[in-house]
Amino acid sequence: MIKPPKGDKSPLKAHLLKVYESTGIKPKQLQEQPEKPSELEYIIGWFYSLHNATKGAITYTEIYHWAKLTKVNIRAWEVAVIQRLSVAFSRI
Numbered sequence: 001m002i003k004p005p006k007g008d009k010s011p012l013k014a015h016l017l018k019v020y021e022s023t024g025i026k027p028k029q030l031q032e033q034p035e036k037p038s039e040l041e042y043i044i045g046w047f048y049s050l051h052n053a054t055k056g057a058i059t060y061t062e063i064y065h066w067a068k069l070t071k072v073n074i075r076a077w078e079v080a081v082i083q084r085l086s087v088a089f090s091r092i
Contacts, residue, residue: 043078047085058086 016027036044050058050066063082067074 040081043081044085046072046074046078047082047089050082051086051089057090058082 012029016030020026020030046066047058049070050062053066054062060079060083063074063079066072
């Protein structure tokens with residue numbers, strides 16, 4: 001099992017991708033990850049846009065203002081997905 005160097009604050013996935021890029025060998029932890037569904041790729045993009053702007057947990061207020069500023073007509077289930085991604089991301 002590959003682990004990041006002691007004191008490294010970057011996410012494990014980022015470290016695993018660096019290992020893969022430098023060695024050309026895909027770590028087992030990356031091989032076991034499911035592929036993201038292409039149908040939901042736009043929501044993942046929205047999530048990263050919000051996450052990069054907030055640098056923390058994403059609130060309903062932040063989603064509301066982001067949607068207004070970007071003129072995105074976001075549906076309730078999409079908000080729920082972004083919230084779940086935010087919770088999962090904060091646990092990593």
